[in-house]
Amino acid sequence: MNLYMFQMLVIFVGMATLEVVTPGKGGGKRSRTRGVKWWNLAHTQHFMSDSLLNPETPLFINPSLQPLTRKQRRLVTRNPGTSIAIAKAARMAVDECQRQFSTRRWNCPVYDASHGSSIFGKVVRKGIRECAFIYAIMSAALAHSIARSCAEGSIYTCTCGRHSRRLANSVQPRDWEWGGCSDNAEFGRKFSHDFIDVAEKGRDLKCLMNLHNSEAGRTQVSSEMSKECKCHGMSGSCTVKTCWMKLPMFGRVGKVVKDRFDGASQVEQGNGAINRSKNRFNLIPINTNHKPPEPKDLVYFERSPTFCTKDPSIGHTGTHGRPCNASSIGVEGCDLLCCGRGYRSELYTARERCNCIFHWCCKVTCDTCTKTKVRHICL
Known part of the structure; x- marks a missing residue:
């Protein structure tokens, strides 16, 4: 047995022994938040960990990846190089959430998660619109970070993204040609889907809300791609112009997701069948005058508290002293x-x-x- 096969064997043994699953009925509160513990990688001690930033550190002894579930660690193992992108995504999403809500009563506070809870506290257990934003921005950040890392060559199982079919099949004459390395939004979206949605196993309204909002975040990232070009030629001339598809700065994605938060729809679960493979979660607006939520819309089913005073039920301290x-x-x-x-x-x-x-x-x-x-x- 060579060294590589030995390391892979120990990795899977480690994955089988590291995770402790607590049985729960109908997806209890503890199991409900198990799949979002990767958010804790945003903490400084995780993000700046030498073992995390060192790609040679075997995953089975990497303490920074213990917040991941067994299936999430397995996905990371199959895609070497994604661990750093995941940690960057967590930090990026938290920073953007706090930037977008810095002047709001709920200002996206984070808490100590050393005991296995979510860094966002008890808000993620609720069906409120703030929870909707958290799921959307975290999913969007992961898709964005993975897509960029593919183009940078730091993930071994993906490369540059495909060119836009719409632009490639255009019959209009153009003064440019495809070149460079496009951000791989397709791989980023798929990885984000496989990494995040695997934790949502229920069929209740909270589970469907999380799935819809996570997909909304990923969809927003893909839709924000644009063509970027560079000229080539002598003395600054543009004899040849090559173009590629590039994602915007994540702040642009955060702003659009924040706009979706302001226009989020309060929904309830319909009576029809649920087709999760096509992201049709059968969510219908409570207000009959509103149209059904579209793929980029955020949804919620509980009204948010005022966030004015200290509320232990959501772990918020209120606005005193702000x-x-x-x-x-x-x-x-x-x-x-x-x-x-x-x-x-x-x-x-x-x-x-x-x-x-x-x-x-x-x-x-x-x-x-x-x-x-x-x-x-x-x-």
């Missing part, structure tokens, strides 16, 4: 963010760069100035 904008009437304004409780103002000293001078070539020097500013804090 900074607010006293001059704004928007969601970041003190009236809305502080939920009518009022706010206090305080002075603080800030150090800023000032009097910056550009020196040819190419240096910028600045002074450090001290200013007194006012900030407002929710009561």
